[in-house]
Amino acid sequence: MQLELLNDQGQAASKFDAPETVFGREYNEDLVHQIVVAYRANGRQGTRAQKDREQVRHSTKKPFKQKGTGRARAGMTSSPLWRGGGRIFPNMPDENFTQKINKKMYRAGMASIFSQLAREGRLAVVDSLTLDSPKTKVLADKFKAMNLQSVMVIAEEVDENLYLASRNLVNVLVVEPRYADPVSLVHYKKVIVTKGAIDKLQEMFA
Secondary structure: OEEEEEOOOOOEEEEEEOOHHHHOOOOOHHHHHHHHHHHHHHOOOOOOOOOOOOOOOOOOOOOOOOOOOOOOOOOOOOOOOOOOOOOOOOOOOOOOOOOOOOHHHHHHHHHHHHHHHHHOOOEEEEOOOOOOOOOHHHHHHHHHHOOOOOEEEEOOOOOHHHHHHHOOOOOEEEEOHHHOOHHHHHHOOEEEEEHHHHHHHHHHHO
């Protein structure tokens, strides 16, 4: 699979031969959907909570007499049928949202995403991405010169200068290959991969 090799102005200077095992697979929409949903679900925390009829604040006094009113009989106001009553099956703080994804499925899904990004022209390669100082303006001007507004950069190694310069840019994400996730790959309009990161991605997802 041949990918565009960009220069400092964001123009395709030449072609780069990328491994077919990662960047030349067929797109499996069902598998990609499954790993994206699982990734987002595994990031959820079970912090929401509701009260059952034992936990709500209420009086144990019978609301009205049993007979003669024409209304349905009621024992106490904590009934789930009443406004302000407890829930029948409340959400609990220890709720577990995790979904299991096999390693083979995850690797195949990530390779499918990379392959589709390459076919759509949303993935390109650069020689390297380094900065002499941790200045956000320097990195922002670099991306502006390359005509990149929403970009995810997968670098072989993210040093301190690159990390500090990129963390305040809203539509920029710079990560190492091991931290590349399916949600970010789908979200950003352009994905830039350094040459050194290509080999690591091949080791991880081939």
